[in-house]
Amino acid sequence: MGMTITEKILAEHAGLNKAVPGQLIEAGLDMILANDITAPIAINEFSKLGLSRVWDKDRVVLVPDHFTPNRDIKSAGQAKYLRDFAHKMDITNYFEVGEMGIEHALLPETGLSLPGDLIIGADSHTCTYGALGAFSTGVGSTDFACAMATGKAWFKVPESLKFVLKGKPRGWVSGKDIILKIIGDIGVDGARYMAMEFSGDGIGNLSMDWRFTIANMAIEAGAKNGIFPVDEKTREYVRTAVKSGRRKDTYREFESDTDASYKEIYEYDLAGIEPQVAFPHLPDNTKNISDVKNITIDQVVIGSCTNGRLEDLRTAAEILRGKKVKKGLRLLVFPATQKIYLDALREGLIETLILAGAAVSTPTCGPCLGLHFGILSEGERAVSTTNRNFVGRMGHKKSEVYLASPAVAAASAVAGIIISPDQVAG
Numbered sequence: 001m002g003m004t005i006t007e008k009i010l011a012e013h014a015g016l017n018k019a020v021p022g023q024l025i026e027a028g029l030d031m032i033l034a035n036d037i038t039a040p041i042a043i044n045e046f047s048k049l050g051l052s053r054v055w056d057k058d059r060v061v062l063v064p065d066h067f068t069p070n071r072d073i074k075s076a077g078q079a080k081y082l083r084d085f086a087h088k089m090d091i092t093n094y095f096e097v098g099e100m101g102i103e104h105a106l107l108p109e110t111g112l113s114l115p116g117d118l119i120i121g122a123d124s125h126t127c128t129y130g131a132l133g134a135f136s137t138g139v140g141s142t143d144f145a146c147a148m149a150t151g152k153a154w155f156k157v158p159e160s161l162k163f164v165l166k167g168k169p170r171g172w173v174s175g176k177d178i179i180l181k182i183i184g185d186i187g188v189d190g191a192r193y194m195a196m197e198f199s200g201d202g203i204g205n206l207s208m209d210w211r212f213t214i215a216n217m218a219i220e221a222g223a224k225n226g227i228f229p230v231d232e233k234t235r236e237y238v239r240t241a242v243k244s245g246r247r248k249d250t251y252r253e254f255e256s257d258t259d260a261s262y263k264e265i266y267e268y269d270l271a272g273i274e275p276q277v278a279f280p281h282l283p284d285n286t287k288n289i290s291d292v293k294n295i296t297i298d299q300v301v302i303g304s305c306t307n308g309r310l311e312d313l314r315t316a317a318e319i320l321r322g323k324k325v326k327k328g329l330r331l332l333v334f335p336a337t338q339k340i341y342l343d344a345l346r347e348g349l350i351e352t353l354i355l356a357g358a359a360v361s362t363p364t365c366g367p368c369l370g371l372h373f374g375i376l377s378e379g380e381r382a383v384s385t386t387n388r389n390f391v392g393r394m395g396h397k398k399s400e401v402y403l404a405s406p407a408v409a410a411a412s413a414v415a416g417i418i419i420s421p422d423q424v425a426g
Contacts, residue, residue: 002257004160005227006195009135009254013118021159021261029059030117030134030249032147035103035365036064036078038122043085045145054089055151058247061093061112062086063103066365067372075372093246101337101363104128104216104305109337111241115230116252120144120153125305125387127218130227131211132234133253137225158224160195161186162262165202169270172421174315175210176307176385176405179217180276182268184286192222194263197256199229202270208237209311216306217387220283229255277383277418278403281391289408289420299382300325300413301394302406303334303361304368307385312406313344317352319410319425325357326416332367332374333360358413370394376401383412 003011003018011019013027034042039062046054054060062082070076086094093112100106104125107113115133119126122144129136139153147153163182183190196218198211206214211228218226228234230253238251275289302308302316313335325331333353335341341363344350350360366372368386376382376395381402384394389401402418411424 001261002259004195004197004256004260004262005133005229005254006135006160006197006225007157009116009118010155010157019157021157023157024154025157026152026154027118029120029147029151029153031059031061031107031112031119032121032144033061033063033103033107033126034122034141034144035066036068036075036082037066038141038144040078040081041141042122042145042148043081045142046148049149051149054091054148057090058092059151060091060148061107062091063095063100063106064097065100065102065363066369068097068100068364069362071366071372099338101340102305102308102365105309105336105340108132108212109241109339110244110246111238112246114238114247114249114251115234116254120147124219125216127223127225128212128216128305130215130218130225131208132238133228133230135225135227138219158193158195159263160197161191162265163196163198164200164265164267165198165270166200166267167202167270168205169273172275172407172425173270173273174405174407175206175213177273177276178268178270179214180278180283180286180403181273183217183221183284184276184278186221188220188282188284189222191218193224196221196223196226198226203228204231205270207311208233209309212309213306217283220387275405275408275420277408278389280389280400280402283387283389283403292418295402295418296381296416297329297383297412297418298380299330299332299374299376300409301332301334301367301374301382301384301386302409303336304365304386305336306387307406308334308336308340308363310340310343312385313340313349313353315406316410317349319407319421320356320358320414321352323356323414323424325413329413329416330374331356331358331413333358334367335360335363337363367394383409383418385409
């Protein structure tokens with residue numbers, strides 16, 4: 001019996017010829033990361049070990065991105081604690097305000113995550129890097145602390161689910177709609193502790209930004225990781241990213257064997273998927289946009305590690321060009337990194353968004369989890385391109401969050417109700 005991509009990467013990093021689902025392995029890591037919420041807890045645990053140096057200062061990434069620039073005295077203390085540790089340990093890849101970005105957009109952009117890597121992060125959306133053909137997954141702060149000391153982690157090899165994507169998406173359908181459709185079908189626990197592997201000729205019709213979105217939200221189906229095979233689009237993205245010079249590694253591509261075993265195989269005709277909206281309060285509570293009627297909204301958020309990339313801003317600007325956000329509605333835009341922000345400025349996207357009535361922020365995770373910027377009041381509703389819509393996720397427990405793509409979000413900002421992009425664009 002052959003192996004899946006996930007099994008091959010885990011076997012390679014554990015020094016084994018084969019890895020099978022359910023097997024416990026100890027594997028060497030390529031990169032590890034944490035942020036301003038999770039890193040301080042890990043630093044406390046690391047300090048208890050009495051070590052003067054981390055395992056490898058070039059392979060530890062620390063990014064204060066959740067509530068920076070600091071929202072209050074407590075968050076300033078969190079960031080300072082992280083900053084002081086990074087300087088003490090001479091961490092190469094520490095990203096401060098002004099050069100930072102949302103971690104899961106920043107690492108691929110700077111070439112710190114590569115195909116074939118084994119990456120852990122003290123953040124659940126670390127699975128994003130599976131878009132590059134890496135095995136990446138979230139861990140707890142204690143596991144991260146041990147990884148800082150040893151460069152290794154324990155894993156149970158997951159079973160794999162295969163999602164065969166066929167054809168080409170219709171207009172205004174993006175990676176966000178594809179993954180929301182899948183999560184809606186299999187449920188928030190449908191891939192619990194399994195690898196979600198994406199394959200099929202339809203992948204060639206997905207941009208890298210779309211793939212990052214899909215891999216990012218694998219965790220919303222309970223998956224251990226999401227992963228794509230490497231193709232020429234991947235290679236071109238990596239060639240551009242590694243020019244930053246932050247990582248000198250060569251990388252290895254893996255592909256699943258034809259006789260690899262999967263727990264289930266699902267097939268999707270991308271042309272049959274329409275824009276999706278996930279209603280409160282779970283990402284699997286999805287509806288086709290054609291079935292959404294008269295949901296008035298107070299706020300729209302476009303950004304996050306899921307949908308704050310350049311292509312997302314282009315889509316929003318295309319819909320909003322020459323239009324105005326509905327009076328009384330708040331549209332907040334968060335470019336995911338400084339580079340994305342700068343590229344959007346150069347393309348005129350930021351001007352278009354501001355002229356339409358958007359407020360544009362420095363990169364931050366803040367609104368996604370109701371920590372910083374754009375928090376909802378009681379009874380308010382938001383359309384958001386983020387990844388979770390749990391009770392109280394973006395503010396008050398009696399607020400509501402509807403997850404959607406940048407296209408649906410931008411169109412809804414103009415209409416004041418959740419609406420199809422077709423009804424606004426043009």
